[in-house]
Amino acid sequence: MFYTIKWTDDGVSMIDQRLLPEEEVYHLYKDYRDVAKAIKEMVIRGAPAIGIAAAMGIAIGVEKLSDDISKEDLEKEFIKICNVMKETRPTAVNLFWAIERMKKKFYDVMEKDFKEIKKQIIEEAKKIHEEDIFCNRKMGHIGQLLIKDNWTILTHCNAGALATGGYGTAIGVIRAAWEYGKKIRVFVDETRPYLQGARLTSWELVKLGIPATLITDNMAGYFMSKGEIDCVVVGADRIATNGDVANKIGTYSLSVLAKENNIPFFVAAPVSTIDFNIKSGSEIPIEERDRREVTHIKERVIAPEGVDVKNPAFDVTPSSNITAIITEKGILKYPYEINIGKLRN
Amino acid sequence: MFYTIKWTDDGVSMIDQRLLPEEEVYHLYKDYRDVAKAIKEMVIRGAPAIGIAAAMGIAIGVEKLSDDISKEDLEKEFIKICNVMKETRPTAVNLFWAIERMKKKFYDVMEKDFKEIKKQIIEEAKKIHEEDIFCNRKMGHIGQLLIKDNWTILTHCNAGALATGGYGTAIGVIRAAWEYGKKIRVFVDETRPYLQGARLTSWELVKLGIPATLITDNMAGYFMSKGEIDCVVVGADRIATNGDVANKIGTYSLSVLAKENNIPFFVAAPVSTIDFNIKSGSEIPIEERDRREVTHIKERVIAPEGVDVKNPAFDVTPSSNITAIITEKGILKYPYEINIGKLRN
Numbered sequence: 043m044f045y046t047i048k049w050t051d052d053g054v055s056m057i058d059q060r061l062l063p064e065e066e067v068y069h070l071y072k073d074y075r076d077v078a079k080a081i082k083e084m085v086i087r088g089a090p091a092i093g094i095a096a097a098m099g100i101a102i103g104v105e106k107l108s109d110d111i112s113k114e115d116l117e118k119e120f121i122k123i124c125n126v127m128k129e130t131r132p133t134a135v136n137l138f139w140a141i142e143r144m145k146k147k148f149y150d151v152m153e154k155d156f157k158e159i160k161k162q163i164i165e166e167a168k169k170i171h172e173e174d175i176f177c178n179r180k181m182g183h184i185g186q187l188l189i190k191d192n193w194t195i196l197t198h199c200n201a202g203a204l205a206t207g208g209y210g211t212a213i214g215v216i217r218a219a220w221e222y223g224k225k226i227r228v229f230v231d232e233t234r235p236y237l238q239g240a241r242l243t244s245w246e247l248v249k250l251g252i253p254a255t256l257i258t259d260n261m262a263g264y265f266m267s268k269g270e271i272d273c274v275v276v277g278a279d280r281i282a283t284n285g286d287v288a289n290k291i292g293t294y295s296l297s298v299l300a301k302e303n304n305i306p307f308f309v310a311a312p313v314s315t316i317d318f319n320i321k322s323g324s325e326i327p328i329e330e331r332d333r334r335e336v337t338h339i340k341e342r343v344i345a346p347e348g349v350d351v352k353n354p355a356f357d358v359t360p361s362s363n364i365t366a367i368i369t370e371k372g373i374l375k376y377p378y379e380i381n382i383g384k385l386r387n
Numbered sequence: 388m389f390y391t392i393k394w395t396d397d398g399v400s401m402i403d404q405r406l407l408p409e410e411e412v413y414h415l416y417k418d419y420r421d422v423a424k425a426i427k428e429m430v431i432r433g434a435p436a437i438g439i440a441a442a443m444g445i446a447i448g449v450e451k452l453s454d455d456i457s458k459e460d461l462e463k464e465f466i467k468i469c470n471v472m473k474e475t476r477p478t479a480v481n482l483f484w485a486i487e488r489m490k491k492k493f494y495d496v497m498e499k500d501f502k503e504i505k506k507q508i509i510e511e512a513k514k515i516h517e518e519d520i521f522c523n524r525k526m527g528h529i530g531q532l533l534i535k536d537n538w539t540i541l542t543h544c545n546a547g548a549l550a551t552g553g554y555g556t557a558i559g560v561i562r563a564a565w566e567y568g569k570k571i572r573v574f575v576d577e578t579r580p581y582l583q584g585a586r587l588t589s590w591e592l593v594k595l596g597i598p599a600t601l602i603t604d605n606m607a608g609y610f611m612s613k614g615e616i617d618c619v620v621v622g623a624d625r626i627a628t629n630g631d632v633a634n635k636i637g638t639y640s641l642s643v644l645a646k647e648n649n650i651p652f653f654v655a656a657p658v659s660t661i662d663f664n665i666k667s668g669s670e671i672p673i674e675e676r677d678r679r680e681v682t683h684i685k686e687r688v689i690a691p692e693g694v695d696v697k698n699p700a701f702d703v704t705p706s707s708n709i710t711a712i713i714t715e716k717g718i719l720k721y722p723y724e725i726n727i728g729k730l731r732n
Contacts (some may be wrong), residue, residue: 063691230694231683234579236601237689240682244694255695256681258579259605260637264702267639292605294612298647299640336577336601338584339684343584346408349575349589350600358611 043249046091046204047098050169054098056086059204060341063245064124074103074123081130081137084096084236088205089279090178090316091135094171096127100144101167103251105160113152116159120148132327133356135280135317140170174207177370182213182218185275185310185368188355189219189226193272196262198231199290200242201310211277211310213246215368220252229271231262231288235335235353266303274300278311278367283380285312285361286323293356297363306365313369314346318386323358388594391436391549392443394513399443399687401431406433407521420666425481426475433550434624434660438481439516441472445489446512450505458497461504464604465493476632477672480625480662480699485515495711514563519552521714522657527563530620530655530713532569534564538617541607543544543576544635545587546622546655556655558591560713565597572598574616576607578635580680580698600628604637611648618646623656625710630669630706630723632656636699642708654704663731668703676700 045064046342054271060083061067069085071077077099080086086095103123107116129138151159178313189195195216199205202213210217212257228247229324233239240256247254257265265271276294280288285292287309300307320326333351335345345351367374372380389411393400398417405428406412414430416422422444427432431440445472448468452461469486482673492511496504529730534540544550547558555562564571573592578584579609585601602610610616619641625633632638633655645652647688665671678696710717719726 062482064688156406171474229697232579232689234577234605240690245691248691248693253695255697256690257697258636258681259603260576260579260640261697261699261702262634263640263643264699265697291603291609295605295608295640295644296610301649302643312538336603339689340687341688343409344577344684345585345601346590346593351599352600352602352606352610353572354606357606357612368601383534 046206046208047086047094047171049098049164049171054095054102056095058079058085059242060084060088062241063222072102074099075126077102078126078130087238088200089134089136089277090206090211090312091204092131092134094174094207095142096137097140097144097170099127100124100141103166104163109156111156116156117152129196131329133279133329136314139314152237152307159206171207174312175209178206178209178211178214180370181310181312181368182209182214184220184373185215185308186219186224188308188373189215189224189273191224192226192227194227194270194273196229196231196274196296197243198239198276198293198296199233200238202243202246204242204246205277209355211312212275213243215308215310217250217252220250227255229265229355230254230256230260231259232256233292234259234321238290256376262296263299266299266305271305273306273308274311275308277297278309279356281311281316281323281324281367282327283316283318283379283382284322285364285367285374285382287359287361287364288323288328288356289359291357293385294357294359297359307363308310308368309364310368313371313385316382316385323360326358328357329355333339343362357367391553392431392439392516394509394516395484395485395527398501399440399447401425401440402664403430404432404587406569407586410682417445417447418451420471422447423471423475425710432583433510433545434479434481434518434622435551435657436549437476437479438485438659439519439552441475441482442485442489442515444472445469446509447685449508454501456501462497476674478674480612481659484659490516502727515547516552519657520554523554523556523559525555525715526655526657526713527559529718530560530653531564531567531569533559533592533653533711533713534569534618536569537571539572539574539615541574541576541616541619541641542588543584543621543638543641545583547588547591549591556586556657557620559612560620560653560655562595565595572600574602574607574610574635576604577601579604583635605614611644615640616650618651618653620653620655623654624655624701625659625671626661626712627665627667627670628661628663628724629667630709630712630727632704632706632709633668633671633673633701634704636702639680639702639704642704646708651710652708653713654709655709658714658716658730661727661730668705671703673702674700683721690704
């Protein structure tokens with residue numbers, strides 16, 4: 043098959059998601075700044091995958107430090123590395139969660155000898171990766187209970203193996219249902235401007251042999267109104283404690299259309315996607331990306347010069363539009379404030 | 388500037404809308420079958436423009452007939468030409484309306500000598516064109532009354548000069564408001580898969596100097612929820628007598644999002660877009676177009692092989708989601724059944 047990201051003795055290896063589905067190219071990163079650049083430029087994307095990449099980036103940054111570094115300089119360098127990682131993308135909270143977790147581990151082991159620090163920092167990054175796959179499988183197992191036989195499921199963007207450590211959140215739920223023998227099929231929004239649905243999700247589903255139908259984003263409402271969609275399952279980039287969900291641009295619109303057509307709307311995300319520091323979605327920063335993503339498809343121009351462009355990469359779906367949030371710790375429903383609160387450590 | 392379609396002594400001239408905004412290329416068609424092909428392949432598109440093209444195609448078909456044709460053969464050939472035009476695209480009713488009008492004219496003049504028949508058939512096609520521009524200007528004049536100063540207007544697809552005889556329906560309303568000195572700005576949905584918004588509407592608005600912001604289709608809901616959109620104005624491909632509107636895929640979704648966010652939703656279309664033979668939108672045939680429009684952008688592939696594709700070109704917006712329908716005969720509001728009925732000849 044393929045892998046999204048892998049720790050190797052030579053560095054961090056990632057499939058270049060910008061080139062899919064045309065080319066399957068893996069890059070090897072040996073410098074944490076290159077990992078940061080890869081996140082920023084979307085070689086790797088998807089909230090959980092970004093978290094894993096940041097952790098591995100930090101690990102490789104620490105690994106490359108000179109063995110005779112003083113504790114003081116080590117701490118300085120470590121903070122610097124973390125800050126570079128932090129600056130890559132603003133919306134997915136898994137990034138900050140992973141950085142915080144690496145920080146915690148660093149301060150736990152900081153007094154040990156440097157060889158041991160390196161070892162434990164690398165172990166922690168690998169553990170974040172392994173845990174993510176485990177959480178995905180658990181979420182899939184739990185979430186597939188919500189999926190009925192013969193259902194047609196709509197998904198948006200890519201919340202699959204490519205967006206995570208290797209199994210998927212929303213796609214994890216879908217593939218678990220498929221593995222349990224449910225005869226499902228999937229409608230995939232192409233997800234402009236970056237086309238994660240067309241390029242990545244349909245590529246994953248074709249590889250898995252799950253029946254997939256690609257549509258443009260503006261067709262989803264039409265198929266809902268025709269009764270051809272039984273539920274919506276999407277991932278998340280950040281969840282507020284009131285249950286509001288930031289996810290790929292267009293998710294909010296799908297939630298409104300699902301509500302209008304009485305279709306269940308599910309979000310699948312690990313607990314690491316919950317930002318326990320914010321009360322509502324209005325506090326989530328929305329990344330504005332380059333105009334070129336809208337005006338060009340690859341090198342091809344599709345808009346006239348002189349037109350203004352907006353390119354928000356995410357939107358916020360109010361919790362009132364969400365039927366359930368599927369996590370590795372169970373299915374969350376209204377009242378979200380209380381049920382999310384229970385997950386707080 | 389540019390023109391969409393023009394009758395010339397040498398044939399029917401059209402700008403190739405498939406090549407915009409990169410290239411401004413005009414084609415000259417001297418055979419009615421080539422005009423039909425141009426409609427089918429979307430060299431020209433937009434409900435009113437399709438009607439004009441069909442009328443001109445019929446005119447050129449008749450013009451090219453041999454002068455010594457018998458009345459019987461003339462009628463046969465005329466019907467054949469009309470049938471070829473009818474088979475081009477199924478959803479826009481203006482096509483069938485224009486064909487019917489040409490038929491009526493043909494039978495009115497059929498007994499005259501052939502030179503006179505040719506002249507009158509050509510005149511009728513040119514009249515349909517001129518009347519369309521006149522209706523657009525009138526619609527603009529009437530419709531701009533609904534647009535307030537400083538409003539931001541969202542539009543979808545292209546209902547501009549390129550979709551009509553030369554002024555525009557939805558864009559006609561917008562440019563009339565602009566000509567009346569209202570400080571408006573326009574958000575343009577790119578309108579996948581064919582990108583009429585990105586390629587055509589933003590190109591027209593840039594040429595007109597009206598501030599335009601291009602977004603992907605899935606961003607519209609986000610900007611509505613942020614309070615950045617004051618109204619939606621779209622065109623129509625067919626209107627049922629209960630006020631249901633078939634228009635470019637994605638229009639239905641915008642209407643639901645506008646309703647959710649208490650934003651007025653306007654449709655601008657000439658009376659020729661009303662199909663007085665159907666009671667509701669469910670009777671409107673929805674054209675399914677080629678999968679390649681979704682899987683490729685120009686020659687560039689954006690989806691994996693093996694994925695299924697759906698490509699409905701239109702959807703139906705229920706009249707309950709429509710604040711008003713702007714026509715050249717006035718503004719229609721609820722109850723549509725009664726108010727549309729009054730327009731029946």
